Amino acid sequence: MRALLLEEKGKVFEMKVGTTEKPAPGKGEILVKIKATALNPVDYKTGNGGNPNWTYPHILGLDSAGIVEEVGSDVTNIKVGDRVVYHGDLTKKGGYAEYGVTTAHTVSIIPEGVSFEDAAALPTAGYTAYQALFYKMHAVKGQTILVHAGAGGVGGFAIQLAKNAGLTVLTTASTANHKYVKSLGADYAIDYRQEDFVEKALDITNGLGVDLVLDTVGRDNADKSLKALAFNGQIAFIAGQPNVNDAISFAHPLSFHQVALGSVHESNHLREQKTLAEMGNHMLSMLQEGKINPMVEKVISLEEVPEALAELSTRRVKGKIVAKITE
16 A cells, blocks of 8 residues: 655654555454545654654554445444544554554544545544543533634634533634634634733633633643633643642642543553544534534645645644545
8 A cells, every 4th residue: 555654763754655565454443445634743743753662664644534444353333335534543553544444443433524634634633622621621611711722723623612612712822823713713812922821811801710721832831821720720731731739729729631632542441442432423523513613724645744744843833734645
């Protein structure tokens, strides 16, 4: 099969399309003819850092959509011909290839009217936002949330999911992206370069602070975000934890949630692994109903992926980039 090959760690931006062996599904697995795979920051981060489980050449790409070509033994929930989307296991070979193998219990069926490209945009960014909001912080109507980096993938899906659930949404984004994040549903956009987001959040909430924070930026940003939280506020973080010990206070109790979506594949926790399919099913139905925007800004070829990953690494890309793999 054709695939984009990572010859060794650190060579992400030099990857070339070549040929490699087509995989076969094992017990509980399915073989998917991949139509589209979305790009994520985790691709260049893990590609540059490597993984002890990989053999080279390796294939990156976590979020793929396509048609089931073969099912392994013990697969009863998925059949040949189904249109599916899935979040892959980053310890295994991924979706920048004509075929991919994944576990049958973690995939979602793509409904009528939803394209492979739009479906592929969901898993890593969308499920991370979904897990943070609803499985971790249990967001409910009437709350306020501060979503950092609202123009990015996780932030953009978080804005939309929060707005759909009836929350008031504050987000940080450059001024150039304020119109964009408001089109996704943000009520307030804060330019993190020119404004203090803590002061702005307290001002907007009349000094109370926000109920929830989703931090996608890093440890220092998460730490500062604690000052924007209301009494009994909660923070979910994906890029480094705040200083929890220093923040523990009887007078101002807070809750802390680590979000690490991809690690579930190595957990041997079947129920938790199945939540990938549950989140996918819900988000796909919202996509079908026009309640969320997949935020696909660009569709590229497999050959263009390395250049697009380099662009993604600048952290100035809004929305999602998706690679079309096969026609």
